[in-house]
Amino acid sequence: MRVLFATNPHIGHTFPTIALAWALRSAGHEVLLATTGDGLTAAGAGLQVADVAPDCDMAALRTTIAAECPDIVRRLTENPPRDLSLMSVMWARMAAGELGDGTVEVARAWRPDLVVHSQMWSAGTLAAAALGVPAVSHGYGFARSGDLETAQFTDHMADARERHTAARLPARLVLDVAPPSMVTPEPGGRTVRYVPYNGGGVLPPWLLENPGRPRIAVTLGTMAPKLTGLGPVEHLFRHAPDVDAEFVLALGDIDLSSLGDLPANVRPCGWLPLGALLPTCAGIVHHGGAGTTMTAAGAGVPQLMLPDGADRHINADAATARGLALAAAPEDLTPDLLRRLTEDDKLAHAAAEVRAETATLPGPADLVPDLVRFATA
Numbered sequence: 001m002r003v004l005f006a007t008n009p010h011i012g013h014t015f016p017t018i019a020l021a022w023a024l025r026s027a028g029h030e031v032l033l034a035t036t037g038d039g040l041t042a043a044g045a046g047l048q049v050a051d052v053a054p055d056c057d058m059a060a061l062r063t064t065i066a067a068e069c070p071d072i073v074r075r076l077t078e079n080p081p082r083d084l085s086l087m088s089v090m091w092a093r094m095a096a097g098e099l100g101d102g103t104v105e106v107a108r109a110w111r112p113d114l115v116v117h118s119q120m121w122s123a124g125t126l127a128a129a130a131l132g133v134p135a136v137s138h139g140y141g142f143a144r145s146g147d148l149e150t151a152q153f154t155d156h157m158a159d160a161r162e163r164h165t166a167a168r169l170p171a172r173l174v175l176d177v178a179p180p181s182m183v184t185p186e187p188g189g190r191t192v193r194y195v196p197y198n199g200g201g202v203l204p205p206w207l208l209e210n211p212g213r214p215r216i217a218v219t220l221g222t223m224a225p226k227l228t229g230l231g232p233v234e235h236l237f238r239h240a241p242d243v244d245a246e247f248v249l250a251l252g253d254i255d256l257s258s259l260g261d262l263p264a265n266v267r268p269c270g271w272l273p274l275g276a277l278l279p280t281c282a283g284i285v286h287h288g289g290a291g292t293t294m295t296a297a298g299a300g301v302p303q304l305m306l307p308d309g310a311d312r313h314i315n316a317d318a319a320t321a322r323g324l325a326l327a328a329a330p331e332d333l334t335p336d337l338l339r340r341l342t343e344d345d346k347l348a349h350a351a352a353e354v355r356a357e358t359a360t361l362p363g364p365a366d367l368v369p370d371l372v373r374f375a376t377a
Helices: 011-026 037-045 058-068 070-078 085-095 098-110 122-131 148-156 158-163 224-228 231-242 274-280 290-299 312-322 335-343 345-360 364-376
Strands: 002-006 030-035 049-051 114-118 135-138 172-176 215-218 246-249 266-268 283-286 303-305 325-327
Touching (some): 002 011, 002 122, 011 037, 011 135, 058 070, 085 098, 085 122, 114 364, 122 148, 148 158, 215 274, 231 335, 283 335, 290 345, 325 335, 335 345
Parallel strands (some): 002 114, 135 172, 246 266, 283 303
């Protein structure tokens, strides 16, 4: 069987699909990932990747779409959303042009039997409809799609559907990666265990050593530092010396010179896979991104979330309601709030419960036979 993965060109939407891609690959099926922009970093996972828009300037495309949708941008800025309805329109506009066209071109050339697309990425739906093959919508966090994916296709992809003779929605299956105790399951969906992919690498020796005191990971994901800078980290640094913990600053390849001298209990480490770092940690402070929230929940690590846009308030709402996380604005950080990460038994207990729940869910490999049946039905 040939399976085309079509993902939104962002790491946070592409990386959650990699475990399933490798499950299919390991079972002997052919896999190709169609994406562009930051999504191309998935090639580092050893997958074959096709760039659907090699000449596309993603920053310029986002600027153009924002200019075409000023009311949506204003609403997203003024009132952080608790659902995906506004973002779904923006993503559909992105997928309706050259990114969607390129995805269909790759699909027609490669002829898959099944298309797996990242949640709300209607370029994947378009490709499946154009070829007349089934589609699988792969979740990435706690945001619920409901009927939004159908609305994307019918209301915002009309020109693209006409160009590619893709009038009818394909048969569709939804894979939901969120633990059931934290969300309302997607209607008709299948829940699959979230297996994080954060990349590989040589681990530093200190990571395998006992730090002698609680260790707290600090990350802002891949997009937030580019868009909003390092402000949240600056607030944290003011209080770090008053907390008996080692703070591991995992911000990737970012220039930290603007932060000045780091407190003695802050360890900068550049890029480090969260899947390796978190099992050594008693807590994590982060921006509220879906991948970070899901990885920490699966590791059973209490979280302090500083959500600032996109779907991050949705993730923070789910995690705080379940009792495994705290949420605050960066300027409201205090030493006491940071200490709660390592001292609050209720947080630790809820985090451990979700870790145990996650371990009982079927893994990506368990779903492969069902996907084969779905593709050939």
